[in-house]
Amino acid sequence: MRARRLRRLCTVFTVAVTAAATALTGAAPAAANGAPYVGNQYDYGGVRTPIDGDIPTVDSIADSITGSTDATLADVANHRASLPYGDITPGSGPALSLYPGPTGIPASDQYSVQVNDQPSFVYKSVAAKHDTNRELDTSWTSFSFTGSVTVQVTALAGSGLTGCLIRPYSAAITTTFAGNTCTFTMSQPRNVSVEFQPNIHNPIQHPMLVFANPAENDVPPATGDPNVLYFGPGVHQIGSGNVLHSNETIYLAGGAWVQGAFIANGPVDNVTIKGRGVLDGSFLDTGNQDSNKNQPGMIDIADQSSQNLLVEGITLVNAPRFNVRALAQYTTIENVKTMSWWYSTDGMVAGNKALVENNFVKSNDDSIKLFWGDEVVRGNTVWQLENGAPFMISWNLEGDPSNFHVYDDDVIHAEHYQIEKSAVFRALHAGAGTPNRYLFENVRVENATWRLFYLTVENNKWYDPTLGYGELDQLIFRNIHAYTNYTHPNVVQGIDGTHKVRDVNFVNVFTDNRCIGNAEDFTIDPATTNAIRIVKSADGSCWT
Incomplete structure (x- = not known):
């Protein structure tokens, strides 16, 4: 070849x-660049x-880009600081927060999870949607913590398993394996894939993901603030006609399963969407790839004159089209998790002047679109399906x-x-x-x-x-x-x-x-x- x-x-x-x-022998150590x-x-x-x-031309371009994007980070942070409930720094505790499984949402039949010897509910997405998909489903669990935790993931339906590993490799997480259970310790928040040998190469038919979130910070109250839309644990069926308003905070608590989508009909400013809950788009799914192209995004802000948006912590599943289209200026997308199947379902795109950080994106179409400029994209983990x-x-x-x-x-x-x-x-x-x-x-x-x-x-x-x-x-x-x-x-x-x-x-x-x-x-x-x-x-x- x-x-x-x-x-x-x-x-x-x-x-x-x-x-x-010229042949180089005994070369001096490389410079920082x-x-x-x-x-x-x-x-x-x-x-x-x-x-x-x-290569001074290349170094000059790189230095110029980082100078510009460092200034963008400062601008985005200054705008985010003006948001009610906009602080994205990790909270101080509790040491471990586990979230209840919503009533009526079945637990995964593929995996079970214990965190510090306590059960953590394991979700499973609906079946793969497009005839080109080679996976069958995806399971995941989500919790928040400080300090360190010991996680045990058991493959309930696996046979002939010989070991396990954690991706990404850069997480440097060591595992032990016994009796179809993978055990490991996490000392910092991370979104990871737990994979059981020998089924560690594409396609993995039943992926298992662990979303180990930082402890929450700056949580809005459940009642008392008229600018907060609060979804507690349980299933909420709110549909797709949910219009975003300026100066609004939408909060999905851990254990919340919200069947809904949020759209801006024109410019909006100072919007926060955060929490540890799940936003489910399966109700939008027509069952047809071409028809789904006309569906809105689950979080959809298309007017580029919008400003100051934060999307943090939540999980989005089963989107038939966009997961997060957030074209506002001064946007932060932080620790958001997306999982979707359709051939034309995208992960996330931010507008001009944006920070896209520490997210997990699992999409069939493009996972992260780099279209609007003055943008920093760092610390993300991507699982790309077959199309984008x-x-x-x-x-x-x-x-x-x-x-x-x-x-x-x-x-x-x-x-x-x-x-x-x-x-x-x-x-x-x-x-x-x-x-x-x-x-x-x-x-x-x-x-x-x-x-x-x-x-x-x-x-x-x-x-x-x-x-x-x-x-x-x-x-x-x-x-x-x-x-x-x-x-x-x-x-x-x-x-x-x-x-x-x-x-x-x-x-x-x-x-x-x-x-x-x-x-x-x-x-x-x-x-x-x-x-x-x-x-x-x-x-x-x-x-x-």
Whole structure:
């Protein structure tokens, strides 16, 4: 496979500069930014230039992006501080909060959970919805804590099990296994997947998730505040016609199961939606993929003049379309969990000036859309089903969104298996805009074997080409660690020599069991791209 890719690339690129890179022995330790580097730059027309040393152009772009997004974080925090019940810092206790199973909601028949020797209710989602789904359901439990807890997850229906593990790997949680029970200790909040060997590779038919939340803080009162809509434990059937209002707080207590959706009919300001309960969208499901495309999001704020939104702590399940579409300026989406099945169900998208942090997203269509700019996306965990992308950079965008800092995120599964253009990092840009200035850093990818990068300007059936095309510009992928090998080459391609993909930088990308420094695993179109850099640290310290 790799030899065929290399032969193909040799026919694509005309090597204009053939000076070989100097062999590096006894190199000095890498600088904080990973320099010095070795690798190659591929320019318009097929020119290849070896790189040996610093890459100040890339460092300058990265520093500029982080300077802008750091200012955005401060702006978002200042706005969030003005919200009633808007404090997202972890609470001081109690040490453990377990939540009751809502009456009428059956417990999972796949798993049971004990936390500090006390039962924690285990939910199970409805059956998979689309004929391309290869999973059957998903079970999960949710609790809040401070300090540390011991968790025991028992596979009730498993046979022939030999052990267990916790994803993401970065959580570094050690397990013990006996009698179909996986036991582990958690000393900090984390959303994790508990997987039983040998069933740890895609597709896992019965996933089990543990949402270990921080202790709650700034909880609104159940009564007495006219601007609070409070849902206590139990089932609440409120439907889809729930209009959001400015200066409103919606609270879903742990153990609440709310069959409802919230929509803004125009601009809204200063809205908080929080808690530890569940928002269920199954009542919106028409049972038909095409019809579901007309359904609203479960949290749906489309007016971009809206300001100051917080969505924190809740779990959303069974959305037929969007889970969270929150296009308000100064939005925070914090520790939100989503699980959905339909082919066109997206996870979350935030508006201009946003923080998307510590969430768990399990979607079939795009999990996290990066469309509006001035955005920080960090600490998230993504389980991607078969259709969309964990990180969607562009899809027919008309504007020029810029300044995205995406870092310290984990993709624990990407179940792509049949859609040719699938990838973990993906742009299928057919719009007239030029999305630019994306910095991805310290992103870890597990159990994904199809493709890592697909970055293109290309037409599709949902775009009118008479509207014209833009470009993709200034993308940095730095310290990306993919634990698996890929069956499809990475693609970087514009649509013509005027509408290019340009200034794209792959810095210390570890994939296929090595750090890459050339285009061996890429298909890069020399007629529609420029300044594509692929480099690795010269001292061999590629992020491992």
